[in-house]
Amino acid sequence: MDWLQAAKERQDELIQDLQELVQINSVLDENTITTEVPFGVGPLKALEWLLTKGEAEGLQTKNIDNYAGHIQMGEGEDLLGILCHVDVVPVGDETDWTYPPFSGTVADGKLFARGAIDDKGPTIAAWMAMKLVKDAGIELNKRVRMIIGTDEETGFRCVDHYFKHEEMPTIGFAPDADFPLINAEKGIAELVFSQNRTGDASKEQLLLFNAGKRPNMVPDFAKATVQFVSEQFEQNFHTFLSKNQLEGSLLIEGSHYIITIKGKAAHAMEPEKGVNAAVYLSAFLQQELTTEASKQFVDFTADVFYQDHYGNKLDLQFEDEMSGKTTLNPGIVTYDVAKGGSLVISMRYSVTYPFDEKITEAQRLAVAKGFSLDIQDDSKPHYVSEDDAFIQTLANIYRRQTGDYETPLLSTGGGTYARVMKKGVAFGMLFPGEPDVAHRANEFVVIENLIKATAIYAEAIVELAGNK
Template structure:
């Protein structure tokens, strides 16, 4: 069976793969807590996408299981002995909010210049379907395997991973023995930093020539805020001109703004930067911290804007914050100031800081520093935390996947450790594998997210051979 031309097999299924992928990309599967019910735990969108994925699997002859709309799976190799090892493949159907700045409708997928544009195209519906078709090839060719494959799709990977917590408690099956997630990049991700969000709490008090009434920015803790909006009062007569000067002074950031004088003597300011994945905050422009910097300079006197606009601004490694740390293997800590909420009528206002930290430090060490910040009333942690994860190069899972990658690409494989968190870390012997290739443009969590069609097809061929080599 080693003489299978996996690339040719993928090409023969190209149209079907794209059609199935488009059916998933057409579903807005953003988490929506306002519409959450016992039947739709993260809102109706993630459930609709999960149901569509399982319908595709059912159509292709798999027996599927939906675990109360939190996650679902199908298994290949049910005819194998009960004690056969299980290879787990972990994907997710939820997406981060589309946000603004799109040149096309985010949930009307389209191909332009050989690229598929849609929210979820690269994270994670595109890679999921590439991997699904890799397994589909083995099934349709009736390739004999000695290990079972359980393909699991979640619905809350982009938020709190409540889907997997529930799935493992209620699925009624042992955990897979080893596995991977098609939700990152090649050649492999065999290490992931720890991940924790910590919240700075502020009172609503502020003073100065300009009074801050409200401030909001950011859609998710793991996204760089593309924009932020503030409602202010007081000495606002020259604010519009000051904004023009501020934006001009930061021309390298390509900031944009909208300013509106209201009839009640207040003004609304919206400042736009550029979104990016929270694991690589340096690739974005944080609209919220830049707006806070402007307000701080313009006359607002508040710990909220002082910290956001001076300490958090461009502090991607946590140096000004005082939490910077670097490990020889896992690299440096990164910090993303992701969500900002302020209302002067409220006693509790927050800034959510998402940290990706290497081995050698931890969330308690970060917490101890944050509690010492002047003007911060208190600090709390998110309920969900991931500690650093690593699978050594000597593990057969890692060496096999790298061997397949090298064979199909002609490129040398090597280990990678990232700040992003994937479902690969759900298993002790779990990694992330593709679908981005070295040199590809990363548009995850950004406007105009895309995946090139040729990347999708190349990845599908690699997944097909990888599953075969792991389970043969």
Template sequence: MDELKKIIDGLKEDLIKSTQELIQIDSVEDAPLLDMPFGEGVDKALRYVIDKAEALGFKGVYKDGYYGYIEMGEGKELVGILGHLDVVPAEKPKEWKYPPFGGEIHDNKIYGRGAIDDKGPVMSALYAMKAVKDLGTPLNKRIRLILGTNEETRWECINRYKQQEELPSFGFTPDAEYPLINAEKGLLQLKLSITKGASFSLQGGNALNSVPDYCIYKDSSGATKEFHGKAVHSAKCYEGDNAILKAVTRMYEEKVNCGMIEYLNKEIGNDPYVEKIFKGFEDKASGKLTFNVAKVDINEKQQDLYIDIRFPVSKNKEEILKLLTESCKPYNIQVSEEDSLPTLYVDENHFIVKTLQDVFQKETGLDAKPLFTGGATYARAFDNFVAYGPVLPGQIKTAHQMDEYIEVDLLLKNVAIYARAIEMLGK
């Protein structure tokens, strides 16, 4: 056993206990209180990690309940590790196998909301810093673990950090999966409207970031038909079964007269890439554009359709809007923007990518080819950041799910990977 692994082994029990205690804090964002902008639970989690860092021999910084950070090393250049301590709600807690804020261990897994997203990984990063400190590895750069507090909602925490603090030159977030994600598609969510009602109603879909699994059509006589599909995240809409498009196909076959229905059938179809409009919108770094018909509300007053587009890193939203608007003109459809996010891309030859690839390959023996995603990770917060772990290839991803957990072995493996990354990045 090498020296680093001996040190990590010695930290194991304390790491596990600290992770359990952090999970036991219900840090779902809540109504703001005095000096607690995201509620008492989030503030308690932030203070817990800073107190733990100080107990491990680091200096922790707490900033007005918005964020905190822990730093080690010397030098002018700053390397960032960005994690978050807020969690999504634990819906239907009575249906969880183990209490969502219990931090219980069963079958070598620590269960609870935030175990894998992102409390377990944050603790892995903190104890990786401790391992490097105990090893005595000289660092010629400063390593800063930045603690966000409302990543799951509006990112006010990290926006405040960027206004007030030094920005890292590069870094990673332990908030996705390995080997690493260096390309994230752009996001464009749009509303398509016709200011004219219909003789029927069609309702389906809830969230714009999900493929709708239910849609109901009520014809002019009042007769109703239900359509069911399979819900998946919009970023992977090609893996789902869109209930709205099922309904639209049936309606078109039955010759229902409606501009939005005609548009969907003639211009969009059941193609998740909408090649008719966006032919060639694809690149090696991030794959094809995806197009999800997410929500519909057609009634006697208006025809509204909501779509979610994830576009390749080599494209921009202006290109998307131009082509889509042109396709809508013959149908008198108005296009308005609901939300958008720019793309993220860090070149495969960048120091951060090459270094983290090398560390991952040496620590796991697995292929380290970078990944791309249609989702949005915390890496978008800073320039030259990538997502790095905590989930290994082939492992089940339980983030945001009932009975979320992190395996104890994965918690420790992350400490080893992050410690080696800190050593290499801090040289």
């Protein structure tokens, strides 16, 4: 069966389905959360949209308490899982987008939208692959189940709940990363550094500081309110912006200066690809502030994270051969003069990371700088040997479909649903050499690659679940 040709013939349907799905704003919505709608109306609407598509195809569907759901075809004792998610991260500053972020605009061979590559595009590719296999009448000896999550970007609560009620796949893949495949996923820990000092608003220079919405995104905007600054403050700020090629603003309201810096968003797994507005604003204020609580906050933020994504100042740095360097992203950075400061960090740590030893030392070093360190969440690393037959099968499918026999198997600092499976890996759909635009403005998927990924997933379903 020529799966690539079959996918090409369904290109219009593929694009239309993806446009319909990305036009649903499925960012976690705290304002519409209820016990029946655990992550807000948007993620639920996206889940229901896809389950309705499954029903229309005559396949088995199930909604697990509006947390997650599945679409299933085939028969057999074993279960092949395809784990996808339909929630997305916030769009950030909409003025940074060329096209509206929930439009699904097609231009220059790409479809632009929040979620186009993470993870609605890959989800639709996998869904189309299931339809191609079904329509080809291929007999399956395993059940094939697309499991659809709605909280991947904010903690995996969806699949945690799902697997309390439903069986674990025998094998599975998550189309939510890179080709050829990822068999090593770093651990993901959420660290919270809390300042132990508060200040007096009548004496302190820094009154407020806010940057970031999610730990798993590099903040692209930071704002601070200060007072009692030098006469050169405004000139120094503009000099700093110019020197660092940054955009920002300064507004004077009475005796207060309100300053902002614009950075560049990126995924927390690759913080070096972004420009962290919180860190740069702290670096500037470090030169200007002298009062105790204010100075302590900006010193900590700038000293630990300015031009260092690896935690060297807190002895958190580490790397190994199978998964690379440990990275840290200050995703939410806040300060209130009456409450002190807080930094929420997404740490992506290597597979062989000596976690307890490193954290203990970092806590000691943080205390010396006036901060406590707590672990808010910790998802352990995930690794499947590249010699495993399942891994080899997927890798060979990718290589046959693409002719790429050179690109090695990969590791990632991203966290996919693969880590919740007993035997699962991330499998596409970003191709080698493509820019990773997940979590960024102007996120897109290349339509030609969407079609290629559909063909790869169709062959994978047949190879892993079809009668031999």
